[in-house]
Amino acid sequence: MKTKELRGKPADELSKLLGEKRSDLDKFNFGINLGKNKNSKLGSSIKKDIAKILTLIKEKNGKN
Secondary structure, eight states: OHHHHHHOOOHHHHHHHHHHHHHHHHHHHHHHTTTOOOOTTHHHHHHHHHHHHHHHHHHHHOOO
């Protein structure tokens, strides 16, 4: 997910997206533990997306 795409979204939508990404990470970790997921790079990309979203939420809350 591109940072430019995320910057245009309001904080409440970012919070909703954050919840979805955290849910995706939980599902990914569960799949890794069961041996279903072969693509380990997916987990790191989900973590990076979560970090981007958290950074933007903090930026938006700091401006208000």
